Amino acid sequence: MDVATENKKISTELSDWYFSSRDRLMASSSSLINAYRPEAMEVFRELGIPDQKQENYKYTNIGKSFLMPFRKYIEPKKILFSVEDLFHCDIPDLDTEVVLLVNGWYYENQNQLQTLDNGMIIGSMAVAAQKYPDLVKEHYGKYVDFRTDGLLALNTAFAQDGTFIYVPKNAGSNQAVQIVNLLLSPEDLFVQHRNLVIVEEGAQAVVVVCDHTLSGNKFLTNAVTEVFVGANAHVEFYKVQNEHNDSQQVATTHFHQERDSHVNFNTVTLHGGLIRNNVYAKLNGKGADNNTLGLFLADQNQHVDSYTFIDHAVADCTSNQNYKGILDDKATGVFAGKILVRQEAQRTTAYQTNNNICLTDEARMKTKPILEIYADDVKCSHGATVGQLDENALFYMQSRGISCRESRLLLMYAFGHEILKKVTISPLRDRLDDLVEKRLRGELSRCNSCSLHCQ
Amino acid sequence: MLKIRNLHALIEGKEILKGINLEVNAGEVHAIMGPNGSGKSTLAAVLAGREIFKVTEGSVEYNGKDLLDMAPENRAHEGIFLGFQYPVEIPGVSMVNFMRTALNEKRKYFDQEPIKSSDFLKIMREKKALVEIDSGLTNRSVNEGFSGGEKKRNEIFQMAMLEPELSILDETDSGLDIDALKTVAQGVNMLKNEHNATVVITHYQRLLDYIVPDFVHVLYDGRIVTSGTKELALELEEKGYDWIKEQF
Ligand SMILES: Nc1ncnc2c1ncn2[C@@H]1O[C@H](COP(=O)(O)OP(=O)(O)OP(=O)(O)O)[C@@H](O)[C@H]1O
Ligand SMILES: [Mg+2]
Numbered sequence: 001m002d003v004a005t006e007n008k009k010i011s012t013e014l015s016d017w018y019f020s021s022r023d024r025l026m027a028s029s030s031s032l033i034n035a036y037r038p039e040a041m042e043v044f045r046e047l048g049i050p051d052q053k054q055e056n057y058k059y060t061n062i063g064k065s066f067l068m069p070f071r072k073y074i075e076p077k078k079i080l081f082s083v084e085d086l087f088h089c090d091i092p093d094l095d096t097e098v099v100l101l102v103n104g105w106y107y108e109n110q111n112q113l114q115t116l117d118n119g120m121i122i123g124s125m126a127v128a129a130q131k132y133p134d135l136v137k138e139h140y141g142k143y144v145d146f147r148t149d150g151l152l153a154l155n156t157a158f159a160q161d162g163t164f165i166y167v168p169k170n171a172g173s174n175q176a177v178q179i180v181n182l183l184l185s186p187e188d189l190f191v192q193h194r195n196l197v198i199v200e201e202g203a204q205a206v207v208v209v210c211d212h213t214l215s216g217n218k219f220l221t222n223a224v225t226e227v228f229v230g231a232n233a234h235v236e237f238y239k240v241q242n243e244h245n246d247s248q249q250v251a252t253t254h255f256h257q258e259r260d261s262h263v264n265f266n267t268v269t270l271h272g273g274l275i276r277n278n279v280y281a282k283l284n285g286k287g288a289d290n291n292t293l294g295l296f297l298a299d300q301n302q303h304v305d306s307y308t309f310i311d312h313a314v315a316d317c318t319s320n321q322n323y324k325g326i327l328d329d330k331a332t333g334v335f336a337g338k339i340l341v342r343q344e345a346q347r348t349t350a351y352q353t354n355n356n357i358c359l360t361d362e363a364r365m366k367t368k369p370i371l372e373i374y375a376d377d378v379k380c381s382h383g384a385t386v387g388q389l390d391e392n393a394l395f396y397m398q399s400r401g402i403s404c405r406e407s408r409l410l411l412m413y414a415f416g417h418e419i420l421k422k423v424t425i426s427p428l429r430d431r432l433d434d435l436v437e438k439r440l441r442g443e444l445s446r447c448n449s450c451s452l453h454c455q
Numbered sequence: 456m457l458k459i460r461n462l463h464a465l466i467e468g469k470e471i472l473k474g475i476n477l478e479v480n481a482g483e484v485h486a487i488m489g490p491n492g493s494g495k496s497t498l499a500a501v502l503a504g505r506e507i508f509k510v511t512e513g514s515v516e517y518n519g520k521d522l523l524d525m526a527p528e529n530r531a532h533e534g535i536f537l538g539f540q541y542p543v544e545i546p547g548v549s550m551v552n553f554m555r556t557a558l559n560e561k562r563k564y565f566d567q568e569p570i571k572s573s574d575f576l577k578i579m580r581e582k583k584a585l586v587e588i589d590s591g592l593t594n595r596s597v598n599e600g601f602s603g604g605e606k607k608r609n610e611i612f613q614m615a616m617l618e619p620e621l622s623i624l625d626e627t628d629s630g631l632d633i634d635a636l637k638t639v640a641q642g643v644n645m646l647k648n649e650h651n652a653t654v655v656i657t658h659y660q661r662l663l664d665y666i667v668p669d670f671v672h673v674l675y676d677g678r679i680v681t682s683g684t685k686e687l688a689l690e691l692e693e694k695g696y697d698w699i700k701e702q703f
Binding site: 390391392393395396397398399400401402403404406410411413414415417418 | 503504505506507526527528530531532536537539542543544545546547548552553556557558560561564596597613617
């Protein structure tokens with residue numbers, strides 16, 4: 001079967017699934033979520049799973065992931081043992097509100113929608129849409145454009161649950177919300193969650209998302225997160241991806257930024273078989289500032305594809321992208337960073353850098369800037385490198401008695417730390433430093449046969 | 456301590472060292488001089504274990520062991536130190552982390568526990584004072600953005616930290632101002648004792664006023680063509696290398 005036929009087959013299967021489960025889907029969800037489904041499905045049937053003829057997916061064969069016989073559910077399967085017993089994640093000294101998503105569903109043994117003292121609301125997307133329809137309706141589906149990507153359309157057609165976070169106007173919080181996405185199933189599973197984060201004018205939010213697999217099954221995730229960042233609001237958003245190498249995920253995060261808002265987004269990818277991260281940022285109000293960073297460490301046959309799209313829609317905004325990757329063994333990586341500066345976006349400052357290290361001859365990295373600039377008063381730069389570890393530095397260290405292995409580790413760690421040092425919350429930075437070091441030392445390996453290895 | 460016999464080495468098929476013979480004993484200071492491109496740094500690099508140079512002939516015995524058989528880091532553990540002509544910048548690796556790792560790797564080699572943090576910091580303080588290196592420098596990444604002179608001083612600082620038995624200092628004097636030259640020389644002299652030895656590679660007689668050599672060798676076109684005492688350095692200073700080049 002050629003790729004086109006394969007993709008057609010997958011699309012047909014998924015749309016059949018949609019039509020056969022549509023009534024139950026609709027019955028389980030709020031009408032505002034349902035409202036998007038018919039058109040999203042129509043778009044999906046038209047676009048299908050992106051194939052490699054599409055410029056944006058040129059180096060990632062995502063269709064192959066969908067070929068596997070994954071189980072799909074439109075209601076959460078009962079988990080027969082306590083997740084709390086299995087999973088324990090702590091970031092010392094960091095005040096966090098931890099919420100769990102299990103297989104894309106807001107975990108049942110926790111408060112489904114809680115309001116904190118400062119007015120912040122955290123809970124299940126499905127429940128929030130029922131309980132606060134006006135609030136959710138104003139933002140849900142308003143930022144992600146599912147007409148541009150079949151996978152976004154697919155997620156929108158099936159979206160049921162995920163995490164909902166609301167930070168009301170001027171509410172400040174030092175407390176981080178940590179969303180832990182757990183995959184835990186006795187079957188190979190396809191998961192699509194949909195998350196919404198609303199940070200109103202002048203408010204502050206810190207969100208840490210951790211992706212974990214707790215069982216050795218194959219997983220495929222197609223997740224979408226929309227983040228509204230109101231005027232003068234400040235959002236720190238961190239993503240730590242640590243799934244085993246039999247898992248595959250497409251994760252789309254879309255920031256919609258209003259006037260003078262700030263976003264620091266940082267994705268740290270430690271493990272995972274195939275990962276495609278899409279980051280969209282629309283700078284929609286003057287003075288908006290976006291920093292999008294990423295660090296990935298890939299080895300064996302891992303494939304990590306980062307796609308960014310920074311849309312300077314209005315004047316006087318700044319954006320800064322900085323991505324780094326370390327590839328070992330036969331790992332492959334992609335970085336495609338798009339900067340769009342619209343005609344009215346005068347006095348834009350937009351930077352992009354992408355630096356990578358390939359440790360072996362077989363590791364491959366594709367990197368490509370995509371600049372579309374229609375304004376004339378613009379400061380814009382981009383740079384990309386793919387290199388090896390500095391031989392001179394390695395010898396220098398060895399000549400001081402530091403073993404080859406340790407020297408390499410020090411250099412890799414230093415390389416990655418460039419990204420980690422931008423993490424403004426120091427306990428989180430220390431924790432990430434530690435995770436990255438462990439990962440580099442091979443002490444954070446995920447083995448496929450064992451399911452209970454997560455700390 | 457060190458016995459080099461008929462050492463030949465090449466890079467990219469080109470022979471650079473063409474039969475070096477040299478013996479260094481504990482307590483001695485040797486100076487190696489010679490025109491640019493004659494192979495001085497190559498000799499130093501081969502002794503430190505740089506793999507891009509291929510040894511094709513000859514042997515190097517160090518304290519009775521086959522030096523050429525050892526990994527670079529083990530040579531360091533066994534007491535060899537190379538002061539680089541061009542010290543390398545390592546962005547993101549702090550001097551503190553670098554030195555602590557180096558000391559601990561050596562301790563590990565000798566089956567010792569890692570050094571206690573307080574002990575390490577104490578040694579750092581002592582050695583910093585000894586070579587008069589600015590604390591600002593040791594708080595930065597290794598050599599990153601250091602001036603030429605600061606890099607050289609940092610080499611001597613590392614030497615002081617590691618307490619080598621055989622130090623090979625490749626043009627540590629070049630790029631140093633006169634005061635820095637004196638402190639660096641002073642540092643070298645203070646670290647000197649009857650158990651260790653120093654090989655200084657230099658172009659200038661001036662350094663040898665401060666670090667007085669027992670022997671001076673002239674390396675030309677991959678061979679040591681003449682050896683003598685410190686007076687030879689004076690003669691070279693006066694007459695240049697032409698008279699040597701003519702002879703060979
Ligand atoms: N990495 C290399 N690749 C190719 N040739 C090299 C390399 N390193 C050294 N050489 C060559 O080897 C020869 C000896 O170089 P070396 O650096 O040992 O000289 P030197 O005596 O230290 O000179 P200087 O006084 O200028 O420091 C030179 O011709 C040089 O070009
Ligand atoms: Mg030299």
